[in-house]
Amino acid sequence: xxxxxxxxxxxxxxxxxxxxxxxxxxxxxxxxxxxxxxxxxxxxxxxxxxxxxxxxxxxxxxxxxxxxxxxxxxxxxxxxxxxxxxxxxxxxxxxxxxxxxxxxxxxxxxxxxxxxxxxxxxxxxxxxxxxxxxxxxxxxxxxxxxxxxxxxxxxxxxxxxxxxxxxxxxxxxxxxxx
Amino acid sequence: xxxxxxxxxxxxxxxxxxxxxxxxxxxxxxxxxxxxxxxxxxxxxxxxxxxxxxxxxxxxxxxxxxxxxxxxxxxxxxxxxxxxxxxxxxxxxxxxxxxxxxxxxxxxxxxxxxxxxxxxxxxxxxxxxxxxxxxxxxxxxxxxxxxxxxxxxxxxxxxxxxxxxxxxxxxxxxxxxxxxxxxxxxxxxxxxxxxxxxxxxxxxxxxxxxxxxxxxxxxxxxxxxxxxxxxxxxxxxxxxxxxxxxxxxxxxxxxxxxxxxxxxxxxxxxxxxxxxxxxxxxxxxxxxxxxxxxxxxxxxxxxxxxxxxxxxxxxxxxxxxxxxxxxxxxxxxxxxxxxxxxxxxxxxxxxxxxxxxxxxxxxxxxxxxxxxxxxxxxxxxxxxxxxxxxxxxxxxxxxxxxxxxxxxxxxxxxxxxxxxxxxxxxxxxxxxxxxxxxxxxxxxxxxxxxxxxxxxxxxxxxxxxxxxxxxxxxxxxxxxxxxxxxxxxxxxxxxxxxxxxxxxxxxxxxxxxxxxxxxxxxxxxxxxxxxxxxxxxxxxxxxxxxxxxxxxxxxxxxxxxxxxxxxxxxxxxxxxxxxxxxxxxxxxxxxxxxxxxxxxxxxxxxxxxxxxx
Numbered sequence: 001x002x003x004x005x006x007x008x009x010x011x012x013x014x015x016x017x018x019x020x021x022x023x024x025x026x027x028x029x030x031x032x033x034x035x036x037x038x039x040x041x042x043x044x045x046x047x048x049x050x051x052x053x054x055x056x057x058x059x060x061x062x063x064x065x066x067x068x069x070x071x072x073x074x075x076x077x078x079x080x081x082x083x084x085x086x087x088x089x090x091x092x093x094x095x096x097x098x099x100x101x102x103x104x105x106x107x108x109x110x111x112x113x114x115x116x117x118x119x120x121x122x123x124x125x126x127x128x129x130x131x132x133x134x135x136x137x138x139x140x141x142x143x144x145x146x147x148x149x150x151x152x153x154x155x156x157x158x159x160x161x162x163x164x165x166x167x168x169x170x171x172x173x174x175x176x177x178x
Numbered sequence: 179x180x181x182x183x184x185x186x187x188x189x190x191x192x193x194x195x196x197x198x199x200x201x202x203x204x205x206x207x208x209x210x211x212x213x214x215x216x217x218x219x220x221x222x223x224x225x226x227x228x229x230x231x232x233x234x235x236x237x238x239x240x241x242x243x244x245x246x247x248x249x250x251x252x253x254x255x256x257x258x259x260x261x262x263x264x265x266x267x268x269x270x271x272x273x274x275x276x277x278x279x280x281x282x283x284x285x286x287x288x289x290x291x292x293x294x295x296x297x298x299x300x301x302x303x304x305x306x307x308x309x310x311x312x313x314x315x316x317x318x319x320x321x322x323x324x325x326x327x328x329x330x331x332x333x334x335x336x337x338x339x340x341x342x343x344x345x346x347x348x349x350x351x352x353x354x355x356x357x358x359x360x361x362x363x364x365x366x367x368x369x370x371x372x373x374x375x376x377x378x379x380x381x382x383x384x385x386x387x388x389x390x391x392x393x394x395x396x397x398x399x400x401x402x403x404x405x406x407x408x409x410x411x412x413x414x415x416x417x418x419x420x421x422x423x424x425x426x427x428x429x430x431x432x433x434x435x436x437x438x439x440x441x442x443x444x445x446x447x448x449x450x451x452x453x454x455x456x457x458x459x460x461x462x463x464x465x466x467x468x469x470x471x472x473x474x475x476x477x478x479x480x481x482x483x484x485x486x487x488x489x490x491x492x493x494x495x496x497x498x499x500x501x502x503x504x505x506x507x508x509x510x511x512x513x514x515x516x517x518x519x520x521x522x523x524x525x526x527x528x529x530x531x532x533x534x535x536x537x538x539x540x541x542x543x544x545x546x547x548x549x550x551x552x553x554x555x556x557x558x559x560x561x562x563x564x565x566x567x568x569x570x571x572x573x574x575x576x577x578x579x580x581x582x583x584x585x586x587x588x589x590x591x592x593x594x595x596x597x598x599x600x601x602x603x604x605x606x607x608x609x610x611x612x613x614x615x616x617x618x619x620x621x622x623x624x625x626x627x628x629x630x631x632x633x634x635x636x637x638x639x640x641x642x643x644x645x646x647x648x649x650x651x652x653x654x655x656x657x658x659x660x661x662x663x664x665x666x667x668x669x670x671x672x673x674x675x676x677x678x679x680x681x682x683x684x685x686x687x688x689x690x691x692x693x694x695x696x697x698x699x700x701x702x703x704x705x706x707x708x709x710x711x712x713x714x715x716x717x718x719x720x721x722x723x724x725x726x727x728x729x730x731x732x733x734x735x736x737x738x739x740x741x742x743x744x745x746x747x748x749x750x751x752x753x754x755x756x757x758x759x760x761x762x763x764x765x766x767x768x769x770x771x772x773x774x775x776x777x778x779x780x781x782x783x784x785x786x787x788x789x790x791x
Contacts, residue, residue, distance in 0.1 A: 105744075105745045105749075108748050108749055108752045109752070111756070112748060112751055112755055115752065115755035115756060115758075116755055118759065119758060122762060131763060131766065134762065135763060137756065137759065138760050141753065141756040142756070145753075
């Protein structure tokens, strides 16, 4: 069976079938992406409130959150960034749970962009939540590079349970002199 | 053996050389070349001086010994560069002339599209340095074409120079091809141009018991390979043959010899970047291991790995074989070869360069020396040790292998017998020491002697251990030798390519499959980057860093997209950012982290100890 067919079959599997083939490590990391998405969504909503919903936001300033106000323009940019990252994280989480082919790359992209934003904010205003984002993303990056997770998304080695990989699918192709 | 029998052998196995469309220089006899040249000298700090003007030089004059000191460079000068009007007339004539099937050359997919930014930047700098190095003027190549054509008009011929050497049971047929000019750079977008070019291949024969000469190996000289990697066994499918004639695919302009037709990506190393290149080569594996890519890299061929050293400049050697073919039964036949064994005086006495000395510190544009010598005057290894040059100094001819294995077996058996005796003797000694030491145990006035005996026992025990290990290892070796002898006697052979560590393969169809857009991007990217850099500095004044980082990031992103390496880029960048973020967290919360670690460690220790109760 060609590699493309295996991948297509896996992607076409109903969720229950995909979950039977999914290593527990992939399930865990897929689920862990949802809280991250939630944090990003909350931040996005928070900054949206700070720009467009002042009546809602102002009372929160008594809790000391006014330090998170970074300026109108910056806040507007952050709305777009955090909402986009939240959506990307949700897509990546769903992809991980469904074992989509590009899910691992998307998840890494989500972590990379989150870290980039956090580092840029670190060089600037340093709002306190950036450390939470950094810690969470670093942990996620480490986990995404766990052997079991990587192998689950490596082309050519993803097989259905009970089947052996077709020799042509494997990326391993060592001739005697190479 | 006589010159006649050597000639017969050479002709029997003479190779077929297939050239690329557009190739303009072919192997010729040295004599008409030398008669067209002048002999010049160059002393350090002085202008070049003509010793023998062109038209008056002969092979015998070239062979005359000269002793002008160690700071003199002798060189032949084949042609005078054209002046501007001559060059213009020549180029117009070339454009108007209908190109025959064999003359047309079209470069394949751009070499720059196959490599990354740093390689392209180094390539751009290399091109600029040609202006300052002693580059062979472009008009020289055109003049060389005309001069070579005049030689062919007088007498069209295609010749090689042959040599038969007997070494350690092997018979080596050495074929030297002399070209009047190497126009790889000006004709085929390669590394260099230089007057004169010597190329060589070897065929290794062994003589059977019946006196028959049987070929076993063939080796082609190559830019970037050496030793075992140069040779192919005669029955290797990669060593293409027509009857008993090996087929060589010659690189266009470079005339390098290849086993298979195709386009070869070669890397050129700038001498002053060599230390950086070596460091990068050494760092690559640990970094790949850290990123978890070492297994992927092992699975790819050398040519496929994206890890061409970024400080080496990529060039393409076009060995397509779609042009003229010279050899038995081909478009053109070889003339009677000129023998080089015993070496004629013009080979052994003349150590100078066979073409223009271009004062190139990198040596790429300087002409080569002759078949016997390197440019520095030292004798070439391929000349004095053709076996070792191809890694065959450790390989006996096939008909001797079994006898040599049997001799080694006898030696090892004798060694084992001696070892067994020594082991038995030392074992007895050790046991004697052992019982003596036991007797001394607990006797106070023999304490010192007891300690000395213990030490002796330890030393003797170690020695015995090593001897027994060697004995066991020799047993395993004997077993392997026995098995090998049985297999050889049964007619089995090792895989033909078992000796090859790194084979040079032409670029695959996938690697050549770059879109026109990707090629265009590769061609303009470095120039665009430089213009963008200058523009940003002017626009952003004293703080262009962020703009430059953004520009570089954008270009890297586009590049990765074209090369199908976006995923790799994302992974590497994310890991890098994670490392930086970890350092930031460590810096900001150092004492908090320490406190937490201590708390966790304390809790763990408490838990472990409580579990024991």
